[in-house]
Amino acid sequence: MSESIIPESELEEVELYHPKSWWTEKVFSQDAKLIAIQYGLTAFAIGFVALVLSWFMRIQIAFPEMAIISEGTYYQFITMHGMIMVVYLLTALFLGAFGNYLIPLMVGARDMVFPYLNMVSYWTYLVAVLVLFVSFFTPGGPTGAGWTLYPPQAILGGTPGQETGIVLMLVSLCIFIVGFTMGGLNYVITVLQARTRGMTLMRMPLTVWGIFTATVLALFAFPALFVSAVMMLFDKLLMTSFFMPALVEFGENLSYGGGSPILFQHLFWFFGHPEVYIVALPAFGIVSDLISIHARKNIFGFRMMVWAIVGIGALSFIVWAHHMYVSGMNPYFGFFFATTTLIIAVPTALKVYNWILTLWKGNIHLTIPMLFCLGFIVTFLNGGLTGLFLGNVIVDVPLSDTYFVVAHFHMVMGIAPVLVILGAIYHWYPLITGKMLHDGMGRFHFWITFVGSYLIYFPMHYLGFIGVPRRYYEMGQTEALYTSSAADLNVFITIAALAVGFAQLVFIYNVFWSAKNGKVAEKNPWKSTSLEWQTPEQPPIHGNFGKELPVVYRWAYDYSVPGAEDDFIPQDVPNEKVKLAEGYTELGVEKT
């Protein structure tokens, strides 16, 4: 609530690039908002492919006698499903789409600091997606090495797609990382350098904090994936032995020797674990803002929330080997990584507490975005707690590589962030399109997605307790383990999965239908304080903020401030302009 002196602007504003033709305005646009939409649509398109792959996988698991897909195809589908969802959908969506749309608007900038680079970032990402997609149509098909791409298997003959699929996968990842780096530098520098006057770091909404920190993580983590992809390409194409020891392929001695498969795993997870937080931190940030806005209450413990985001981000770089407890690495690593992993649970738990304490004594509007937030808390808490099983090294031993793991990571980094993404779309759709999404379809979509996902993944943990291994094309005859009732459970899970899939079709229909037929959104429909809703036009146009950039006088969480007439005070409204409620002489001070 406190005000500080607003500094004078130190630099003249620089003129933005103005598009000169239809092409530079609508296609090769340098406007972060359009780039965001391009990122979002591309990510959703390829993500939809990954969703359809999962339907085939689920049908195969539930009805193995149908053999709807072959073994090779099954392994190709699990690989592509995983990689697309983690990298090409979630990362691209949170950073490329939400980052681009929200960062400049929320910090009060006209655009990203390097608009041209920003444009190139998207087109590079599109090339990466296309290269990956093309691998479906090459001889041998896409790689079936599992999304973790562990060598030696990834580049040997027993794995589908070892002819070209694996090469295209690695090349596509490299292109993705190049594209991401261009965008990522933009997001970081925009946050650090282009905030408007008065927008101190501690006044930034948590959405920006989450995306900013995640981008910093990604800039540190992706290079590890980049080098491992390049080294594996060398092993595959030039017969080097970075990751390849002396080995035998179906009775034939190969010329490899001296490399270390475990080295790859270290590099992969040095990227792969921060990657979890690259997806989670923006979700944390966004969900914090949505809860606060729709509960009409300031986020509880804002400073703690910021430090938790930063702390989790830092810790995420020293926990990677908890993915490798049973990899054969030196067993004494287990002590260290189990400890760091369980330490990370503390700031994470605090975030959960603070979300719920934000609801406490709030004024909770059960809007669709709020429903998705509640769904997020349930699934994230569930997935976080099962993380305490898998992070505690000895408990991981029986559960590792079983369906428990599949259930855990889908709950915590699949469903939970996706619920936030969906909630965020319902929340910001009016800003982006000027229309409201259809409420009835939205509620239908929420309930099927949330309850359906819970019914998929909650019972799935128990298949893991039995000991059913993941990545099995079929279980076959294993009466001691995979009883007929366990098989029935898999049928149930598949039905739930197909229902959730169907609900997403309703959502897609809603997005397109409402763009044309939706109710016109009133200005700032959720009565939000943050700057993106305070633009002169809704949707905001190129340059975002009319003639003068906004000046920020307060944090983003002035909801239900005692003494104010409205239950929110936008960030760009100074104290003297706040309309006081009856009986107050100034904010927080009642007439005596």
Add this chain to the structure above:
Amino acid sequence: MVPFILLLLIIGSVLFHLYTPWYSTPIASNWGSIDSTIELTFWMTGIVYILVLGFMTYCVVKFKNTKNRKADYEPESKKAEVILTVLTTIGVAGLLAPGLIVWDDYVSPPEEAMPIEAMGQQWYWNFRLPGEDGILGTTDARNISADNPFGMNENDPNGKDDILIEGDTLHLEHDKPVKFLLRSIDVLHNFYVPQFRAKMDLVPGMVTFYWIKPTVTGNYEILCAELCGVGHHAMRGEVQVDNTNDYQDWLNDQLTFEAIQEQAMLDREEKLAFNKSN
């Protein structure tokens, strides 16, 4: 409607856990301590799950928007944050400490454990017992050939009496600790027997290990638990835990590396002689 469904979800999850027909297989090794750590984790996390979600549901009921409702304005509470941090830290430490103690046990095989090699290849299991000297001979992936599928070093005297079991059931003696030495000749695999609760990857180029003491006689399935190509799901094997007599009977029927080599030599000579006579 919203709090009702949330409540249903919490109660449903608890009931599901209590009445699930799908839970761990009966344990057949010494790793009951692993099961206990899981049990402990279940209790702690389960209580947190119920409390946190229960409180959230309460908030949704109690602080739902009504016409004149106004939210409180309370930016932070140091006290609440400190209390919650301390409680969470204690809870986490309470999970970690027993976990690390059991892990220490898991990675410290007892002296008397018999070394047994489990060797994985796409997509089946081979085993090697150390023979009378109690020492496994050295191997090298480069030695592998049709005549020497284990890649044994023929000059290593320790390897002569090694017992080789190719693509067949491994027998273990009841109540005798074994240290599995895990080796792969091609890609990653994982030697996993659900009833033993233990697993570890096999990594080409190195030897990994874990130890168990089989405590229940019977027949158990080995499932590969690390993706190893299209045949991954079919890479099964069998372990049979025998009482001492049955185990000795089985052991006496097995061939040593030396015996297999001699047999191969005899076969070759016979073949040669047969070819000559024709």
